[in-house]
Amino acid sequence: MLSVQHRFARILTTAVHEVSLATSVLDTVERLVAGGVIETVRVAVGELSAVEPELLAFAWEAVVSGTRHQHSRLEVDWIPARQTCPRCRVEVQRSPGQWHFSCERCGSPLAIEGGYEMDIMEVTFRQAAPEAED
């Protein structure tokens, strides 16, 4: 119990954003499963959403700890932003965190598409046993 509190305290000081997101994902999913027990939640997190996937998964563990969903897992699909040239209509190859200023072929400024996702994609759950688990 102490270690959970310790971890939660650490999260609170480092990842307030992720904790509040995890809390709101839990609120939404709890309404969705209507009394069921959550097994996995898969969320899409965009590169530009300012969410750290690892911190979000960690925040989830803290948020569900002590609830009937405490064995559930949060899976994060990382969605990179895409840089495209509006003139050549091609997508520029890039690594995460690496940005290009202009198209290598024609020099046009590049457009950015996507990367702001923060969506609940899939939820698995089971019906709660008739007698309460804890």
Ligand SMILES: [Zn+2]
């Ligand atoms: Zn171009």
